Amino acid sequence: MKIIVAIKQVPMRDSALHPAASGKWIDEADLSFEINEPDAYALEEALQLKEKHGGEVVVLCAGPERAVQTIREALAKGADRAIHIETDALASLDTLGVAKLLAAAVAPEKPDLILTGLQSDDLGAGQTGVVMAELLGFPHSTIIMQVEAREAGIRVKRELENGWFQHIEIPLPAVLAMQSGSNKLRYATLMGIKKAKTKEIRRVTPAELGGTAAAVATIEKVYLPQKSKQTQIFQGDAKTAAAQLVEKLKFEARVL
């Protein structure tokens, strides 16, 4: 099975975020970056499918030069090679624009399966996989917990709301948006890290993929959320703050 895993590099989870001077996106100057967590689960699923059924795992990532670090980490975990769509303009594209680049890079690879995380931790649109599937003419399914290979196609376990699940059969090639948490993520081994240095990272530019389309959805401004509720914050050391809180819970909220 030839599997493409689309991954994204995002600011680390605990980053302190501030709007940039332009107001249109965050200031990225002092941030550290890592793989988007749902994409890490998509990669893990791909590696496990390869271990069971053989084949190849190709990492696909659009992003600036710094994304190479995240791509190398994916190769160190066991992906065979990578395609890096190198662009500094990711934030100016909308989902359709990004999906068009990814689809153009994927098409000549003729994969059996494309996996990606169900959403990114930064934009959180949760659509790139589905839009890519539509552009490629592939069927898709989302919020996937498990993938089983069948004689014709695959059978997946999809999460529904409120603790319900459903199995769905889909022919290949297909695109799946993977839910986080259904597998245990592996660490790269020392051997893996060493091997990753010799693995191929093919760089392509947006121009080579047919250029970038003007965004139809644009972010005008990002800002800290306006609070809907007035929160009483208790200061001081832990004991003082806890005592003040208990006082309020007992006499103001009357829940103790």
Next chain:
Amino acid sequence: MSILVILEQQASQWHRMSWETLAAGQQLGAALDEPVDAAVVGKGVGALANEAAAKKLAKVWAVEHDLLDSYTADGYAVALEHLIQKTQPKLVLFPHTYQVRDFAPKLATRFSQVLVSDVIAARVDAGTLTLVRQFFQGKLSGDVRVSGEGPVFASLQAGAWRADTLESGSAGVQAFTPVLDAAQIRQKPETPFREAARAVDLTAAEIIVSVGRGIREQSNLPVVEDLAKAFGAELAASRPICDAGWLPMERQVGSSGQTVAPKLYVAVGISGAIQHLVGMKGAKTIVAINKDPNAPIFEVADYGIVGDLFEVAPALAAEVRKAKG
């Protein structure tokens, strides 16, 4: 030109977010001076369409086909593509459900558009629509504008609009049969199932102490278990804790777990991603303990302590025991 609101049903039961989306449609219809239509998709949805027609709407479309009996992304995308081609709406609104996340991006792509997902507010200034959504799991908000040909597609977050503001009325129901062929539907869905009966009913708990990623390791759980014991509370968790297997899935609160509304909810080391917030923001009193003062959990909290949970939780347990005598 009109606004089209897509309502969600499964096995003839409404998804409750359908009514919130309809309320948003009515408000935006008034602001944009556009008529509002609603659509119900499925097989045998006549009764549901009649129910929706008792709201203040221009028209309710009953989009019916044998192949729409079970939900599939392919079936729904084709059916709604045809309806939108026929009705040419300016704006299409969806509830931001798991099902909508599965098909609406595909549908929008067919009109060379982008779904603006998980929208929390909308403004109309001089006829221009601005949609507000969250970024970075709720740490930032942003204003989004949509241009281009074709309708604007937006899915609305749970609880962002209130269903109790819905206005009643009397609309006509019109049947719409999309042209749909079995060969177009590539997903073959099986019957939905639940993993196991739930032994823990968090919805019945009066007090819940809930733990998130901030706990860092499974071996640290006794810190919050003791706090729950002091409060006489049920212990719950955000998704990552249950995914890691540190607590059973049945203790998960959020969109993929249980929705709870206790009189007191104490969130310990939970940042407050929207998937968690939708499951607990109905609690009467919310307490948040988190080291990050900008964590979204503080947006819904009544009381908060910014600090290290490994210091705060034991101190709080001691104070609660003291207060209870």
